[in-house]
Structures are given as C-alpha cells and as structure tokens.
Amino acid sequence: MDIEPARRPTLKDVAEAAGVAVSTASRALADNPAVAARTRARIHDIAAGMGYRPNEQARALRRARTNTIGVIVPSLVNHYFATLVTGIQEGAAAAGLTTVIANTREDADSLAASLQVLADQRVDGVICVPHEDCADQILALHDAGLPIVLIDREIPSGQVPTVVSDPERGMHDAVRLLAETRALPIGYLSGPTTTSTGRQRLETFRTACTAAGLPEQPVYLGGYEQERGRAGAADLLDRGVTALFAGDSMMTIGVIEECHRRGLLIGEDVAVIGFDRHPVFELQPRPITVIDQDVDAMAALALQTLLAGIDGQPTTSTRMHTPTTLITRQSTPGALR
Amino acid sequence: MDIEPARRPTLKDVAEAAGVAVSTASRALADNPAVAARTRARIHDIAAGMGYRPNEQARALRRARTNTIGVIVPSLVNHYFATLVTGIQEGAAAAGLTTVIANTREDADSLAASLQVLADQRVDGVICVPHEDCADQILALHDAGLPIVLIDREIPSGQVPTVVSDPERGMHDAVRLLAETRALPIGYLSGPTTTSTGRQRLETFRTACTAAGLPEQPVYLGGYEQERGRAGAADLLDRGVTALFAGDSMMTIGVIEECHRRGLLIGEDVAVIGFDRHPVFELQPRPITVIDQDVDAMAALALQTLLAGIDGQPTTSTRMHTPTTLITRQSTPGALR
Known part of the structure; x- marks a missing residue:
C-alpha cells in the first residue's frame, strides 16, 4: 500500500497564514517592490516557517502559462x-x-x-x-x-x-565627421517630437553641433516616413545645405530618393548620413554612412x-x-x- | 403595461425542430457544403416555417466574436x-x-x-x-x-x-523582353521547389523561354534569401549569362549585391529583372525592372x-x-x- 506523501504547503496556504491575498503573497515572495518591504519580510518568514518551496509554485505557474x-x-x-x-x-x-x-x-x-x-x-x-x-x-x-x-x-x-x-556616441561622431570635412551647413531631418526618440535625437544633434563648435544648423521637423524624408531633403537642399543627416531609416530612404530625383551624386555633390542598417543603404554605388543602433x-x-x-x-x-x-x-x- | 413581444425563434429552436445540432443548423443555413444538400434544404424549410430570421442569429454571433x-x-x-x-x-x-x-x-x-x-x-x-x-x-x-x-x-x-x-503574364513579358533585346543567355534564380511559388515560377520561366523560341537557359536552384540570391548571381555570372532574372525580391537584392561587388554596371554590363516592389529596386542609379504582384x-x-x-x-x-x-x-x- 502506498503511503500518502505529506501535503506540501501551497502559495494559498502561505497567503492564508499571512492574512493577505494570494497575489500579494506571490509578489512578496518575488520581492516585488509593489509590496511594502516590511510585509515582504513577514511573508518570507511565514513561508519559510511552513516549509513552503517557491519552486513548486513557480512550476505550477509555468504550467498555467500560455x-x-x-x-x-x-x-x-x-x-x-x-x-x-x-x-x-x-x-x-x-x-x-x-x-x-x-x-x-x-x-x-x-x-x-x-x-x-x-x-x-x-x-x-x-x-x-x-x-x-x-x-x-x-x-x-x-x-x-x-x-x-x-x-x-x-x-x-x-x-x-x-x-x-543611446544616440549620443553615434550622433556626436557623425556631426564631428561632417564638421571636420567642412560638409556644412548640415541639414538635420528630425523625427516627430511626439516620440521620445524624435525629441532625444534632435536635442543630441543640437548638443553635438555645439560641441563641434558649429552655430545653429538648419532643421526640418519630419516624421518616420519615406515621403517626409524626401520632402525634408528637398526643403533643406533648397536652403543650401551641403550635408543631409536623417534621424531614422525611413527618412534616410526619402533623402536618397530626393538626391536621385535631383541627379545629385551622393558622396560627391552632397554628404548623407542616415540611421540604421537597411539593404537600401549598402546597395548604393556609394553606400550610405549610418548610425547603427545594434x-x-x-x-x-x-x-x-x-x-x-x-x-x-x-x-x-x-x-x-x-x-x-x-x-x-x-x-x-x-x-x- | 407593456405587452411582452412574441419571442422570435432562435437558431437553437430551428436545430431542435430539425433534430440536428446547432452547429449543423448554422452551417446548413449558411449553405455550407459540409452539410448534405438534402439536409440543408430541409433545415431551410423548417426555419422558414418557423419565421426564423437568420439576421438576428448573425447579430448574436457577431456579439460573440473576438x-x-x-x-x-x-x-x-x-x-x-x-x-x-x-x-x-x-x-x-x-x-x-x-x-x-x-x-x-x-x-x-x-x-x-x-x-x-x-x-x-x-x-x-x-x-x-x-x-x-x-x-x-x-x-x-x-x-x-x-x-x-x-x-x-x-x-x-x-x-x-x-x-x-499568377506569374504568367509578368514572366512571359520579362522573358520576351530579354529575348528581343538579345540579353542572352538568361540566368534564372529559382525559389525553393518546396514552395508552390518556387515550382510554379520555375515552370513558367521554362514555358516562357520555349514560347520565346529560346533553348533551355541556365537555372540556379536558390532560396528566398538575399545570400542565396548573391551566391546564385555569382554562379550564373561565372557560367557566362548576360541577364539575371530572380524569382523573388530577396534574391533580387542578392543579385544587386553581387553585381555591385563585381563592379558590374546593372543595365549596361548585365541586365537584371527581379520580383516585387521594394525601395532598394527603385533607389538605384538604374532602377530595376520588376514583376509586380500587386x-x-x-x-x-x-x-x-x-x-x-x-x-x-x-x-x-x-x-x-x-x-x-x-x-x-x-x-x-x-x-x-
């Protein structure tokens, strides 16, 4: 005859003994800071005293997962x-x-x-x-x-x-390269300022210009779309820039499109820096310099x-x-x- | 005092009256061929006799949807x-x-x-x-x-x-164009023959060659990946082809990559036809002729x-x-x- 093994305490048992909800007990044992440190310590003590093994609970939870x-x-x-x-x-x-x-x-x-x-x-x-x-x-x-x-x-x-x-290193290196090679002024195509990336990269561009000893450079407030990049490149080229610096990959594609439309040789007539690895950027006669986000x-x-x-x-x-x-x-x- | 409106018959009522499962009644009323035609006709008759309105059922079903x-x-x-x-x-x-x-x-x-x-x-x-x-x-x-x-x-x-x-029209026009401009031989980069598109396009390529009066042309059995396209272009160029025809967009990208690597001017040294609209294909000094799948x-x-x-x-x-x-x-x- 088999002997019934002693029943192991469950998370529910711990929660009942502590007088808290099961979810609270679970969070406390996971050291979730949503539960007060004092409560967590108390529930840990109760669980240890009962011989509760959290691994079993973890396994049970895993079984319930999708x-x-x-x-x-x-x-x-x-x-x-x-x-x-x-x-x-x-x-x-x-x-x-x-x-x-x-x-x-x-x-x-x-x-x-x-x-x-x-x-x-x-x-x-x-x-x-x-x-x-x-x-x-x-x-x-x-x-x-x-x-x-x-x-x-x-x-x-x-x-x-x-x-x-973190755009810091890539963007500072980019602006320094353009400043050192006198590819000025730099036209920057900014992403939407309703996104954290759009705001942060615009701010980083401005800081990088200051760090490189440049005055304020022309900026186009764009969006993360090819057409916004094309329109931005057109606007900035009309404003006389020598370099185009696009704040994301979709706008970089638009920049390339506008340069092709105008018959400008990228890397000769105009310098271009973009964002991200994209097949379009490498598959150019003069491949595009980019900031890689890894x-x-x-x-x-x-x-x-x-x-x-x-x-x-x-x-x-x-x-x-x-x-x-x-x-x-x-x-x-x-x-x- | 409000008068209780007469209760409208539900799909369940129809199923019970017909002596079938609700799912069968539902399928029968939707004319699903999974239900025998005779059964469908009988259930339609019963539903009509009871004054069942399928639209109400449809609305009820819609409410249950995700x-x-x-x-x-x-x-x-x-x-x-x-x-x-x-x-x-x-x-x-x-x-x-x-x-x-x-x-x-x-x-x-x-x-x-x-x-x-x-x-x-x-x-x-x-x-x-x-x-x-x-x-x-x-x-x-x-x-x-x-x-x-x-x-x-x-x-x-x-x-x-x-x-x-249907690759028929696009591929026949492509092969005819290459044959008429004497961009021969044509090296075809086939997709995997474990896919219906791979098999069908390879067959269509061969039929199109026959229709254009061409003997059998060199074929590379590839896969829907850029690297397979690059390797296929290298293989076919080594075999002396004048035109490269890629059976999907990823292999077309690989073809462009290999042409750039070898310093071949696409459209001058070698003719290229690809598949699908892709920013890479338009953003070339000589944009790539493609078969568009709409x-x-x-x-x-x-x-x-x-x-x-x-x-x-x-x-x-x-x-x-x-x-x-x-x-x-x-x-x-x-x-x-």
Whole structure:
C-alpha cells in the first residue's frame, strides 16, 4: 500500500497564514517592490516557517502559462522594426515561446486595442514600442502584474522596464565627421517630437553641433516616413545645405530618393548620413554612412528582461541603454566641400 | 403595461425542430457544403416555417466574436510580406478588426505552433501563407469551421480558399523582353521547389523561354534569401549569362549585391529583372525592372474572402488569382547585348 506523501504547503496556504491575498503573497515572495518591504519580510518568514518551496509554485505557474509573448511595433514596412521583431522572436523561439505580433501603424488607438487583445489572450508578457497617448494603459497593465518591457521609445513614468539605444556616441561622431570635412551647413531631418526618440535625437544633434563648435544648423521637423524624408531633403537642399543627416531609416530612404530625383551624386555633390542598417543603404554605388543602433543587442536585452519578469524576478534597473556606433561609408567622403 | 413581444425563434429552436445540432443548423443555413444538400434544404424549410430570421442569429454571433483576425507569414524582414501584412491589416482596421501577426521564419513547426495559438485565442479567422508540411493541420482547422484563407502559396488539397498571384503574364513579358533585346543567355534564380511559388515560377520561366523560341537557359536552384540570391548571381555570372532574372525580391537584392561587388554596371554590363516592389529596386542609379504582384489587390481579395467566410457566406471559388505585370525600368535597356 502506498503511503500518502505529506501535503506540501501551497502559495494559498502561505497567503492564508499571512492574512493577505494570494497575489500579494506571490509578489512578496518575488520581492516585488509593489509590496511594502516590511510585509515582504513577514511573508518570507511565514513561508519559510511552513516549509513552503517557491519552486513548486513557480512550476505550477509555468504550467498555467500560455508560453506566448506579444510584441507590439508601430510599423512592419519599416525594416528597423521588422528586424527588431524578428530578433525578439528568434530569441523567444529558442526559449520555447511563440510570439504574436501587432503592428499599430503609429496609431495610439490601434496600440490600445492591440494591448487589450494581447492581455485578453493571456500572453505571458509583452514587449512594446510605446505611444505616449497609451502611457496610462501601459502603466495599468504593468501594475496589474502583466510583465511588460518597453523598447525603442519611452513613456514619462519611468516605472516600466525600458530598453532604448543611446544616440549620443553615434550622433556626436557623425556631426564631428561632417564638421571636420567642412560638409556644412548640415541639414538635420528630425523625427516627430511626439516620440521620445524624435525629441532625444534632435536635442543630441543640437548638443553635438555645439560641441563641434558649429552655430545653429538648419532643421526640418519630419516624421518616420519615406515621403517626409524626401520632402525634408528637398526643403533643406533648397536652403543650401551641403550635408543631409536623417534621424531614422525611413527618412534616410526619402533623402536618397530626393538626391536621385535631383541627379545629385551622393558622396560627391552632397554628404548623407542616415540611421540604421537597411539593404537600401549598402546597395548604393556609394553606400550610405549610418548610425547603427545594434538592433540585435536591443532585442536580446528586452527579451532577457521580459523573461526575468515572467519568472517573477525583481527588476534591478528600469532604463537600459545600448550604445550607437557610426559606420562610415562612402556617402561622407573626407574630400567633400 | 407593456405587452411582452412574441419571442422570435432562435437558431437553437430551428436545430431542435430539425433534430440536428446547432452547429449543423448554422452551417446548413449558411449553405455550407459540409452539410448534405438534402439536409440543408430541409433545415431551410423548417426555419422558414418557423419565421426564423437568420439576421438576428448573425447579430448574436457577431456579439460573440473576438473581432480579431490572425495573419501568418514566413518572414517580416522580407518587404513583400511586410507589405502584404500591412495591407491586410489596414483593410481589417477599416472593418473594425484588430490583427495579430505571426512570423514563422519559413519554419513548419513555428507555423504549426502559431496556428494553434491563434485558434486557441479564438481569432475570428486566419489569413496564412502556408507551408506544405502543415497542410493537414490547416485542413483540420478549416474542417473544424475556422474561417481560413491561404495567400501567396498553395497546399495540395484545393479545399481551402486561396489567393495567389499568377506569374504568367509578368514572366512571359520579362522573358520576351530579354529575348528581343538579345540579353542572352538568361540566368534564372529559382525559389525553393518546396514552395508552390518556387515550382510554379520555375515552370513558367521554362514555358516562357520555349514560347520565346529560346533553348533551355541556365537555372540556379536558390532560396528566398538575399545570400542565396548573391551566391546564385555569382554562379550564373561565372557560367557566362548576360541577364539575371530572380524569382523573388530577396534574391533580387542578392543579385544587386553581387553585381555591385563585381563592379558590374546593372543595365549596361548585365541586365537584371527581379520580383516585387521594394525601395532598394527603385533607389538605384538604374532602377530595376520588376514583376509586380500587386500586393494590395492580393491583400484586399484575401481579406474580403475571409470576412465573407466569417459572416458564414458560402465560398464561390477556392482558387483566386491576381495578375502580375512587368514594370520596365533601366536595368533592362533595349540596347543591351
């Protein structure tokens, strides 16, 4: 006859003994700072006294998982985001997770709907390029315990783990290169100032100009679309610039388009610096100098942070950076004047 | 005092009166051929006799929907599929539906997992670029009543509504152009013969050569990746071809890369024809002649078919075509020899 093994205490038992909700007990044992430090310590003591083994609870939770994560990006036609999604997904697949993707087409309502759909479908966690108009909803889902990591852009709160690239090094190197080769004035095509990347890169461009001893340079306030890049290049060329510096990959494509239209030889008649790795930029007679955001590093860091969150590990830092690098190609020759 | 309105008969009432399951009654009234024609006629009669109004049932069904559709593609870094997904999604958004996307990275296991996840999440329907190794699973979900439309590629059964482009016109025009301008021999870069598009385009290329009075031309059996296109271009150029004809957009990018590497002027030293609209192809000093699949038309037709399926309308045709068109640009000059 088999002997019934002694029943092991569950998370529910711990919660009852502590007089708190199961969710509170779970968070306390995961050292979630949402639970007061004193309460956490008390619940840890109670759990230890009962012989509660959190690993069993973790296994039970794992069984309840959907093993699915959601990724929300503002565009898929934009090669940068397609690469970012694919990088996250490859890492997730290696960890045994299926990825579902939502494309918000830079629309806040679409992002809100996608977040709700993914939450309803009980994905284990979400990696999201945020839109500032959805900040409240993102915070609410974060506070409700949905593991969520922001990528590429930020929202004001600062409570949600966020992975962004730091434009500092790449943009300072770019402006210094143009200043040293006298490819002046520099026309800068800024992304939308409704995005953290748009604002931060514009500010970094201005700081870099000052650091390089340049006066204020012409700026076009654009958007993350090819047509805005083309229109911006036209505007800045009409204003007499010698170099075009685009603040994202879609506008860089538009810059190339306008240079071709005008019969300008990139790297001879005009210097061009863009953002991101894109097949268009290398497949030019004179390939385009770019600032590389290291998308693979961003994807890996965001996924690692999300998986830690899904496993209930406390977040050690909420704002994480990956560096940017200037990749010098032939669109910015030393001889250009 | 309000008078209680006469209760209208429901689908359940019809099913009970007919002695069939609710699902059978629903399918019969939707003229789904899965129900025997005789049974369908009988249930229609019973419903009419009871004064059953299918519209009310349709409204009730609509309320139970998730208003979400799934789209499954083999790649997002491939601009063609990114455009296809975005086109479907824009149409779906206009119809009030949220789209979740899965990227299978050309992997059958990943496609199987994605199909299961979407079915579990009770999406209202799925548009899917199929993989032949998943044909059984696709058929099973189709037979279980999940509205599903295949796009871009086919699976053998022929029972599932499928939207594909017809390479005939575009490829015949392309081969005729190369034959007339004596850009011979033509090296053809074929997609994988494990895909219906790979097989069909290779066959169409050979038929087009025969129709243009050409003997058998050199072929490289490649894959839908840039590196396979580059390697194929190298192989075919070493075999002495004057024209390179790539069977998809990713291989076309690889062809351009290899021509740049060798310092060959596209449109002068070598003629190039590719597939699909892609920013890389227009943003060349001599833009690339391509076969255009009209992605927007494919996306619209697939979505329209899916929405009809979700509304329970019978499918009138299972295999639907959109035509292809040759867009002649400067990579295939008339003067090339």
